[in-house]
Amino acid sequence: MHIPDGFLSVAVWASLWVVAMLILVVAVWRTNKKLGDRHVPLLGVLAAFIFAAQMLNVPVAGGTSGHMLGGVLIAVFVGPLAGSIVMGSIFGVQAIFFQDGGITTMGANIINMGLIGTILGYFIYQSVKKVVKGDRGMIIGAGVAAWIAVVLASAACAFELAASGTSPLGIALPAMVGIHVIIGIIEAAITIAVISFVLKTRADLLKLPKI
Amino acid sequence: MKHHFLDQHSNLHSPIHVLDPRVKIIALFSFLFFIIFTPITQAPKFAFYGALVFSIILISRVPLKFILKRSSVIVPFVLLVAVGLPFLGGGDAAGSYNIGIFRITHSALLIFLNVLVKSWLCVLAMIVLTTTTPFPKLLNGFQRLKLPKIFIMILSFMYRFIFIAIDEFGRMRRARDARAPSLGRIQHVKIVGCMIGTLFAKSYERGERVYTAMRSRGFNGEIKLTHELEFKRSDIFFFSSFFSLLILILVVV
Amino acid sequence: MKAIEIKNLHYTYPDGTKALRGINLDVEREESICLIGPNGSGKSTLLLHLNGILQLQRGRVRVIGMDLRKKTREVRSKVGLVFQNPDDQMFMPTVFEDVAFGPVNMGLSEWEVKRRVRKALKAVGLERFEHRSSHHLSYGEKKRVAIATVLSMEPEILVLDEPTLALDPWMKKDFMKLLKELKKHHTMVVAGHDLDLMKLCNRTYLLNDGKIVKEIGKKSEIFK
Numbered sequence: 001m002h003i004p005d006g007f008l009s010v011a012v013w014a015s016l017w018v019v020a021m022l023i024l025v026v027a028v029w030r031t032n033k034k035l036g037d038r039h040v041p042l043l044g045v046l047a048a049f050i051f052a053a054q055m056l057n058v059p060v061a062g063g064t065s066g067h068m069l070g071g072v073l074i075a076v077f078v079g080p081l082a083g084s085i086v087m088g089s090i091f092g093v094q095a096i097f098f099q100d101g102g103i104t105t106m107g108a109n110i111i112n113m114g115l116i117g118t119i120l121g122y123f124i125y126q127s128v129k130k131v132v133k134g135d136r137g138m139i140i141g142a143g144v145a146a147w148i149a150v151v152l153a154s155a156a157c158a159f160e161l162a163a164s165g166t167s168p169l170g171i172a173l174p175a176m177v178g179i180h181v182i183i184g185i186i187e188a189a190i191t192i193a194v195i196s197f198v199l200k201t202r203a204d205l206l207k208l209p210k211i
Numbered sequence: 212m213k214h215h216f217l218d219q220h221s222n223l224h225s226p227i228h229v230l231d232p233r234v235k236i237i238a239l240f241s242f243l244f245f246i247i248f249t250p251i252t253q254a255p256k257f258a259f260y261g262a263l264v265f266s267i268i269l270i271s272r273v274p275l276k277f278i279l280k281r282s283s284v285i286v287p288f289v290l291l292v293a294v295g296l297p298f299l300g301g302g303d304a305a306g307s308y309n310i311g312i313f314r315i316t317h318s319a320l321l322i323f324l325n326v327l328v329k330s331w332l333c334v335l336a337m338i339v340l341t342t343t344t345p346f347p348k349l350l351n352g353f354q355r356l357k358l359p360k361i362f363i364m365i366l367s368f369m370y371r372f373i374f375i376a377i378d379e380f381g382r383m384r385r386a387r388d389a390r391a392p393s394l395g396r397i398q399h400v401k402i403v404g405c406m407i408g409t410l411f412a413k414s415y416e417r418g419e420r421v422y423t424a425m426r427s428r429g430f431n432g433e434i435k436l437t438h439e440l441e442f443k444r445s446d447i448f449f450f451s452s453f454f455s456l457l458i459l460i461l462v463v464v
Numbered sequence: 465m466k467a468i469e470i471k472n473l474h475y476t477y478p479d480g481t482k483a484l485r486g487i488n489l490d491v492e493r494e495e496s497i498c499l500i501g502p503n504g505s506g507k508s509t510l511l512l513h514l515n516g517i518l519q520l521q522r523g524r525v526r527v528i529g530m531d532l533r534k535k536t537r538e539v540r541s542k543v544g545l546v547f548q549n550p551d552d553q554m555f556m557p558t559v560f561e562d563v564a565f566g567p568v569n570m571g572l573s574e575w576e577v578k579r580r581v582r583k584a585l586k587a588v589g590l591e592r593f594e595h596r597s598s599h600h601l602s603y604g605e606k607k608r609v610a611i612a613t614v615l616s617m618e619p620e621i622l623v624l625d626e627p628t629l630a631l632d633p634w635m636k637k638d639f640m641k642l643l644k645e646l647k648k649h650h651t652m653v654v655a656g657h658d659l660d661l662m663k664l665c666n667r668t669y670l671l672n673d674g675k676i677v678k679e680i681g682k683k684s685e686i687f688k
């Protein structure tokens with residue numbers, strides 16, 4: 001889902017860059033205020049952690065495998081804004097160092113695969129938690145949020161391509177969403193597995209200050 | 212443990228490798244902009260852009276096969292666009308082509324060429340940058356180009372601890388395989404969940420300890436960084452010739 | 465003037481663990497002392513105080529005559545603290561940047577920073593390692609770089625938490641030699657379970673349950 005350079009029109013990529021940067025600047029400013037200088041190493045180490053976690057593959061079907069994005073997971077642990085900084089750093093590094101996604105399209109990729117999970121996903125997680133109480137609420141909320149975040153990410157990607165005139169919505173949307181309805185299940189399954197494990201072994205880590 | 216997925220080939224010696232990272236970053240970004248903003252109808256220009264990238268690849272001595280293989284990351288998106296082609300740019304009957312039952316218009320073909328050529332040239336240029344510049348140097352470059360220090364710092368930590376995190380996953384995976392070599396899918400997800408959860412706990416604690424270590428070495432919130440960059444004559448030469456060529460392509464071709 | 469004076473130091477962690485319960489300790493200049501004791505006896509907690517990392521709760525700590533409470537910054541530039549795990553201490557991408565981190569924070573000039581980095585790396589025997597990536601080093605090399613990161617701040621007092629932990633016998637032999645060398649120019653406080661460290665030091669104290677139980681002369685006395 002990493003959109004390379006050249007696939008989005010100038011109007012689309014430029015505006016998404018602006019939006020992504022605005023959100024990240026606000027996130028940095030707020031984390032700075034809340035955590036002081038303590039967040040600097042913490043966010044770096046957590047970015048390394050998500051990055052490594054993304055390299056763990058789970059077999060899907062027919063020899064293919066999927067891995068997680070981790071946006072919802074990190075937001076559940078450290079909150080939406082701190083999580084956004086982590087995800088922004090990851091997709092920046094992936095674009096520049098691994099060519100997973102382009103430079104002009106970096107804003108779009110950060111929003112699709114990162115911020116939708118950390119901000120929208122976190123909002124969904126919180127909403128579910130209000131309805132379903134206790135640990136079950138946490139697990140179900142995170143799972144649902146993870147699945148929705150992945151599906152929304154693929155839909156956003158399709159809309160961006162369509163708005164750029166590179167692929168008609170009628171093709172891009174079903175193609176992208178169709179695949180990610182399944183990939184989202186993996187994301188949800190891993191997110192649920194991680195959170196149930198942490199609930200059992202280190203429940204204190206789920207009570208960290210959320211930013 | 213050694214890791215080769217990052218910084219591969221970036222410690223070779225070539226005229227491109229020794230360039231100041233700032234020069235390479237600015238050159239790359241301008242190159243991307245030239246490509247993105249050139250209309251696809253001006254085909255000869257793209258031939259020259261391509262020639263420029265490939266001559267730099269040649270000078271850099273990074274194996275061409277490696278670069279080409281890596282540039283295949285754009286393929287899924289190119290395919291996605293290809294599938295949509297018959298449904299794009301309707302109306303332009305004069306220049307349309309028939310492939311089986313599908314009719315692809317001239318304008319749709321242009322859209323396809325547009326994404327294919329541009330994304331490929333851009334990705335090649337990106338690969339040249341990262342295969343000729345080690346990560347820490349690139350960070351130094353971005354730092355001198357005034358990327359906010361907080362991001363530089365977070366990226367430094369990220370680079371430093373990625374390897375440790377991957378090693379830790381590797382150890383856990385070996386431990387898992389030793390005890391439970393073949394697992395069902397649900398079991399597999401559960402175990403990946405445990406591994407990620409364990410690593411999160413370790414990472415969080417590491418973050419706290421690193422902060423302590425930073426404070427004990429005089430860190431008090433203000434990020435100060437070192438760099439060891441100085442422009443050399445070769446940098447100025449590369450920079451001026453690269454830009455002259457770009458502008459030449461823009462004006463003359 | 466004494467290098468370190470600790471009077472009646474208490475410390476309780478936020479979760480209520482009483483880690484230190486009245487520590488009294490004086491260290492003369494150029495002296496080296498060793499703290500031994502079982503796991504959880506409070507060694508690391510005590511060492512973290514010497515550098516002002518943990519906030520003083522009760523008691524008094526003076527370093528080279530300076531009150532820790534009032535002059536934390538100055539004390540930090542005099543006391544170099546080497547952590548147990550080198551991966552926590554080395555957080556920058558390259559060895560150079562890591563060793564330079566302290567001096568840069570002290571606001572030294574670029575030239576002076578470079579001089580200090582070279583000197584520190586030379587002292588630990590890693591002159592050619594400046595441009596290496598931190599993650600490509602062996603464990604023993606990392607331990608040495610960790611010491612260099614502290615030496616570059618030119619501290620008068622070196623504080624080492626379990627410096628010989630997890631070293632193989634050959635590496636340890638080299639490492640003890642390095643410590644012996646460093647001892648000549650620094651006041652040293654070392655914590656560890658390692659009995660060889662005792663031989664290196666002028667005095668050894670046994671810690672237990674947050675208190676200094678006694679001073680130890682010979683190895684055989686420890687387990688009494």
Ligand SMILES: Nc1ncnc2c1ncn2[C@@H]1O[C@H](COP(=O)(O)OP(=O)(O)OP(=O)(O)O)[C@@H](O)[C@H]1O
Pocket residue numbers: 477478479481482483501502503504505506507508509510
């Ligand atoms: N961050 C912390 N929060 C709460 N309690 C802590 C913390 N760090 C240490 N403790 C507790 O304080 C006590 C003293 O710990 P300390 O790390 O100083 O012991 P130590 O002598 O260094 O042990 P070791 O030989 O295992 O390194 C222990 O009971 C420990 O569990």
Ligand SMILES: [Mg+2]
Pocket residue numbers: 507508509548625
């Ligand atoms: Mg200890």
